[in-house]
Amino acid sequence: MVGILVQLPLPKHINEEKVLTEISLAKDVDGFHPLNIGKLAMKGRDPLFLPCTPKACLELLSRSGVSIKGKRAVVVGRSNIVGLPASLLLLKADATVTIVHSQTSQSDTESIIREADIVIAAAGQAKMIKGSWIKPGAAVIDVGTNSVDDPTRKSGYRLVGDVDFEEASKVAGWITPVPGGVGPMTVTMLLKNTLEGAKRNIEQNN
Ligand SMILES: NC(=O)C1=CN([C@@H]2O[C@H](COP(=O)(O)OP(=O)(O)OC[C@H]3O[C@@H](n4cnc5c(N)ncnc54)[C@H](OP(=O)(O)O)[C@@H]3O)[C@@H](O)[C@H]2O)C=CC1
Ligand SMILES: Nc1nc(=O)c2c([nH]1)NC[C@@H]1CN(c3ccc(C(=O)N[C@@H](CCC(=O)O)C(=O)O)cc3)C=[N+]21
Known part of the structure; x- marks a missing residue:
């Protein structure tokens, strides 16, 4: 077995932190092990895996030719799965x-979204972001x-x-x-992480 993903959220009686910490770092294809997230948060450290949905958001931006450096980005939501790691990746x-x-x-x-060149929406609130809030030409990634x-x-x-x-x-320059x-790009990133993890394990065992 080369990768382990624990589908979240877990039922209330199961301790999510304990479960995620048990996953071997080399098989943490979702990048949710506290050490991987910690490295993502720190300057000059490289996590073994990046969380799939935030990685999908950045992949969509780079493949569309949207530059990120120096741009104003807003992330709507701060969950462990999407919002927080997406903001760390943008940073x-x-x-x-x-x-x-x-x-x-x-x-x-509303006013912060109006000023953003890049919007990553991950609040889980149907159609909460209105067209009039989007800066003309902005890149909008709807999670x-x-x-x-x-x-x-x-x-x-x-x-929706x-x-x-x-x-x-x-109004947007780009929108998903x-x-x-x-969604489909998230699945693609999971497969990519799994393949890269498997290759890394083979290299290290030889
Ligand atoms: N396509 C994909 O690959 C994936 C899609 N999703 C989807 O993305 C959405 C978010 O998922 P997830 O992060 O797990 O959800 P959570 O419910 O865990 O987090 C939602 C976040 O949005 C914030 N929020 C809620 N309401 C508002 C609001 N009105 N304005 C601003 N922020 C708000 C919450 O704030 P607070 O922290 O204060 O509670 C929280 O941080 C869901 O619709 C989910 O189905 C999720 C994962 C992958
Ligand atoms: N450990 C963990 N990692 C996750 O990445 C994770 C998770 N838990 N728990 C649940 C959320 C949700 N999520 C989605 C992935 C793909 C689609 C997807 O492909 N959606 C299709 C539609 C699918 C349909 O029609 O039902 C689409 O947007 O086109 C959606 C949601 C990953 N999550």
């Missing part, structure tokens, strides 16, 4: 990073995957992002859709 890439969260005032959230009722669908629901795509796509945006 490592030399962006000027602001993080907004559930305790940020609505007016601050939110929220199911909303839709009686016209056989399933009875559909997936944290950004109002219809409005925001008229939901579904079909960050």
